[in-house]
Amino acid sequence: MQKELLKQGQKILKLPKDKIVSQLNKLLTINDVKELRKQIEQLKSLEEIKSNSAKNVFEIKLFYWLDYLVQIQETQTIERTHYYIARLIKSVSKVKTSKINDINLNRWKEYDEIVTDSLWFEDSRDKSGLHSASYHGNFIPQIPQQMLIRYTKANDWVLDTFSGMGTTMMECKKSGRNGIGIELNEYVFNNSLQLIEQQKSINSKTNIHLVNDNSLTVNYKKELKKFDTEKVQLAIMHPPYWDIIKFSEDEDDLSNAKSKDEFLNAMEALTKNVKTVLEKKRMLILVIGDKYDKGEWIPLAFETMEVVKNQGFKLKSIVVKNFNVTKAKLSNSALWRYRAIVGGFYIFKHEYIFVLEHI
Numbered sequence: 001m002q003k004e005l006l007k008q009g010q011k012i013l014k015l016p017k018d019k020i021v022s023q024l025n026k027l028l029t030i031n032d033v034k035e036l037r038k039q040i041e042q043l044k045s046l047e048e049i050k051s052n053s054a055k056n057v058f059e060i061k062l063f064y065w066l067d068y069l070v071q072i073q074e075t076q077t078i079e080r081t082h083y084y085i086a087r088l089i090k091s092v093s094k095v096k097t098s099k100i101n102d103i104n105l106n107r108w109k110e111y112d113e114i115v116t117d118s119l120w121f122e123d124s125r126d127k128s129g130l131h132s133a134s135y136h137g138n139f140i141p142q143i144p145q146q147m148l149i150r151y152t153k154a155n156d157w158v159l160d161t162f163s164g165m166g167t168t169m170m171e172c173k174k175s176g177r178n179g180i181g182i183e184l185n186e187y188v189f190n191n192s193l194q195l196i197e198q199q200k201s202i203n204s205k206t207n208i209h210l211v212n213d214n215s216l217t218v219n220y221k222k223e224l225k226k227f228d229t230e231k232v233q234l235a236i237m238h239p240p241y242w243d244i245i246k247f248s249e250d251e252d253d254l255s256n257a258k259s260k261d262e263f264l265n266a267m268e269a270l271t272k273n274v275k276t277v278l279e280k281k282r283m284l285i286l287v288i289g290d291k292y293d294k295g296e297w298i299p300l301a302f303e304t305m306e307v308v309k310n311q312g313f314k315l316k317s318i319v320v321k322n323f324n325v326t327k328a329k330l331s332n333s334a335l336w337r338y339r340a341i342v343g344g345f346y347i348f349k350h351e352y353i354f355v356l357e358h359i
Helices: 002-009 017-027 033-043 062-073 078-093 105-110 142-151 167-175 186-198 220-225 260-275 300-309 327-331 333-343
Strands: 012-016 057-061 157-160 178-182 208-211 232-237 278-288 291-293 296-298 313-322 350-358
Touching: 012 017, 012 062, 017 033, 017 057, 017 078, 033 062, 033 078, 057 062, 057 105, 062 078, 062 105, 078 105, 142 157, 142 167, 142 232, 142 278, 157 167, 167 178, 167 186, 167 208, 178 220, 186 208, 232 260, 260 278, 260 300, 278 300, 300 313, 300 350
Parallel strands: 157 178, 157 232, 178 208, 232 278
Antiparallel strands: 012 057, 278 350, 291 296, 313 350
């Protein structure tokens, strides 16, 4: 029963905007709370207000529509009742967005998919679309999903400097964003190209451009110029966590950096290159974790963040996200627990998502 009610609550209503606004405006002329509650109860009768036309309608989840109406009914004074009615009229009739996303701030409560906490627990990967979890180092689709809805608008350009199997690029196609992905490994590049081409797009005009090149030295301006574009509105960097996983034998591969300083210098060069095309006041997302080296915890994530920050960025947020437990890690959990007890360390269970603003 509970699951059925939840399913019903997620139902999308298509209601006639003009008719709803007209009825709500009439309620503002009523100065009796009991009468107002009676009229609001009638608005809950969806059969009376459903739209038979696709024109001039607004969409809203059943749960939130009823929640708005109940909130009005529960007010105790006529002034407060009128206030909430006026706010509902505004949410139905006007769209208010910021410069960096399409979130309608007049209806912010309805975006229940947006995570605003700094601690993320994801039990599993989002399996929608054609994402591949087989490639070492892939981040979960939920990361670009959240970043795209928070920090881009439809048709914006998104740059992923370590495209891998195309997680970010596929999310761009699914959400109507243009994407440019850079991947050094030719084998990975070719495989991701096939997956991305198969991914359905909500907008036939969406451009997804993959480049098999070194993200530190590639000419981003030249690649964007192919699409008559000069700037990207979001950049995502998910580099190797230095030498934890060897991704290839290529000397340009950051997982082959001979030292931490070499890795950090490469990240500095990368950030400078990205900065040439990232629009001012827009976000750069750095996803990275720490590592152990000879019994010492190396705060690689924070050292890398400082390198990026020093190139002209302001730190906006730090998100701590749990690692997904793979089958391999699960089967060796007892061994890792033993090693932790013997070695006096703690097992890595998290990574960081740094949100930085180009100033």
